[in-house]
Amino acid sequence: xxxxxxxxxxxxxxxxxxxxxxxxxxxxxxxxxxxxxxxxxxxxxxxxxxxxxxxxxxxxxxxxxxxxxxxxxxxxxxxxxxxxxxxxxxxxxxxxxxxxxxxxxxxxxxxxxxxxxxxxxxxxxxxxxxxxxxxxxxxxxxxxxxxxxxxxxxxxxxxxxxxxxxxxxxxxxxxxxxxxxxxxxxxxxxxxxxxxxxxxxxxxxxxxxxxxxxxxxxxxxxxxxxxxxxxxxxxxxxxxxxxxxxxxxxxxxxxxxxxxxxxxxxxxxxxxxxxxxxxxxxxxxxxxxxxxxxxxxxxxxxxxxxxxxxxxxxxxxxxxxxxxxxxxxxxxxxxxxxxxxxxxxxxxxxxxxxxxxxxxxxxxxxxxxxxxxxxxxxxxxxxxxxxxxxxxxxxxxxxxxxxxxxxxxxx
Ligand SMILES: NC(=O)c1ccc[n+]([C@@H]2O[C@H](COP(=O)([O-])OP(=O)(O)OC[C@H]3O[C@@H](n4cnc5c(N)ncnc54)[C@H](OP(=O)(O)O)[C@@H]3O)[C@@H](O)[C@H]2O)c1
Numbered sequence: 001x002x003x004x005x006x007x008x009x010x011x012x013x014x015x016x017x018x019x020x021x022x023x024x025x026x027x028x029x030x031x032x033x034x035x036x037x038x039x040x041x042x043x044x045x046x047x048x049x050x051x052x053x054x055x056x057x058x059x060x061x062x063x064x065x066x067x068x069x070x071x072x073x074x075x076x077x078x079x080x081x082x083x084x085x086x087x088x089x090x091x092x093x094x095x096x097x098x099x100x101x102x103x104x105x106x107x108x109x110x111x112x113x114x115x116x117x118x119x120x121x122x123x124x125x126x127x128x129x130x131x132x133x134x135x136x137x138x139x140x141x142x143x144x145x146x147x148x149x150x151x152x153x154x155x156x157x158x159x160x161x162x163x164x165x166x167x168x169x170x171x172x173x174x175x176x177x178x179x180x181x182x183x184x185x186x187x188x189x190x191x192x193x194x195x196x197x198x199x200x201x202x203x204x205x206x207x208x209x210x211x212x213x214x215x216x217x218x219x220x221x222x223x224x225x226x227x228x229x230x231x232x233x234x235x236x237x238x239x240x241x242x243x244x245x246x247x248x249x250x251x252x253x254x255x256x257x258x259x260x261x262x263x264x265x266x267x268x269x270x271x272x273x274x275x276x277x278x279x280x281x282x283x284x285x286x287x288x289x290x291x292x293x294x295x296x297x298x299x300x301x302x303x304x305x306x307x308x309x310x311x312x313x314x315x316x317x318x319x320x321x322x323x324x325x326x327x328x329x330x331x332x333x334x335x336x337x338x339x340x341x342x343x344x345x346x347x348x349x350x351x352x353x354x355x356x357x358x359x360x361x362x363x364x365x366x367x368x369x370x371x372x373x374x375x376x377x378x379x380x381x382x383x384x385x386x387x388x389x390x391x392x393x394x395x396x397x398x399x400x401x402x403x404x405x406x407x408x409x410x411x
Contacts, residue, residue: 006035012062015069022292083107092119098193116302138277142242145273149289150185188214199241214252227372247321338369353386
């Protein structure tokens with residue numbers, strides 16, 4: 001079939017910024033080839049921004065609506081009205097999906113329209129499709145990954161050059177890897193939204209952004225990274241979603257990884273997600289996590305998938321308990337007066353709480369000393385209780401710093 005014979009597939013575009021503009025450009029480049037391949041040629045029938053277009057008019061004329069506005073207001077209203085009207089919806093909006101996913105899935109289920117959102121998590125890395133479709137036959141035990149490119153860029157720069165957090169953030173902003181206001185990225189909130197979406201898909205349970213505890217990287221110092229290097233560790237902002245006997249655990253936190261972990265080698269602004277299931281052992285997907293063209297490519301992939309039946313909508317979710325106090329290995333960094341017996345006292349407090357030390361680095365700095373230690377896995381509440389007591393010892397010079405360590409090595 002020639003592209004002229006292909007019938008039109010009408011796409012309404014909401015938002016024409018970084019991703020929306022790149023999407024329109026990519027679609028015009030690829031439309032003929034798609035028309036030849038699948039017999040329908042996608043074409044944009046209307047564009048909505050703050051200053052042009054009418055949503056009602058676009059809805060009326062579209063087979064599918066692409067939402068690239070961001071945020072939840074007015075994106076939620078437009079998304080629900082599109083699905084209710086039976087229009088397929090493609091969105092790159094993690095806030096929308098992590099806060100109103102159930103409402104949207106229900107609307108899609110009612111009208112039979114497809115809801116696709118590959119670009120909402122890890123940019124062009126096809127993790128939504130792999131979890132929702134390719135691995136639909138596997139019982140997924142855990143999904144963990146690096147789902148924020150800004151923080152990975154900053155941490156990689158700190159590790160490679162010894163730069164401070166502030167200097168690495170400024171470099172990221174100058175190179176366009178961090179926004180002028182980086183709060184959502186560096187606090188871990190952006191990653192938390194993405195993990196809520198992945199947990200929903202992997203475990204079939206509703207997980208709202210508000211239920212995902214997150215920690216960011218603003219407190220990480222060049223020291224933490226330098227000491228950890230000596231212990232063979234590298235630091236990443238990890239999103240983790242896993243099944244545990246007590247329920248689901250979904251968290252975002254900075255964590256040290258040993259070199260053999262598949263996520264340890266993911267550097268710069270790249271994203272990567274590891275999916276674990278007994279049936280498949282583990283799969284790691286990685287690639288660019290953002291960028292207008294890259295994200296637009298994932299959006300167009302969703303549009304083409306929606307053009308080809310059969311449709312896929314996730315099955316209804318059933319609630320499962322969410323747990324927050326779970327076992328982990330930890331790194332502890334304490335600045336202390338350099339005098340005999342200090343390490344023994346710290347070790348005693350840890351021991352009384354059932355925390356056992358795996359490795360220690362101790363360095364003198366003038367009259368003080370620094371202790372950097374890695375613990376064996378322990379329930380977080382016990383470890384935090386010990387750290388609270390250590391922080392109150394008279395020879396401790398500053399608030400102890402704690403970072404999780406992911407112990408697994410994949411060989
Ligand atoms: N940028 C990335 O690399 C990336 C990566 C992955 C996912 N995403 C997601 O993609 C979505 C779009 O991001 P972006 O970077 O393209 O955003 P952006 O550059 O800020 O563009 C937003 C667009 O939405 C329009 N808009 C905002 N409020 C509106 C309203 N009330 N009514 C109508 N239009 C409105 C804006 O209109 P004006 O043109 O009039 O301002 C602009 O065209 C977000 O959900 C984001 O999280 C982005």
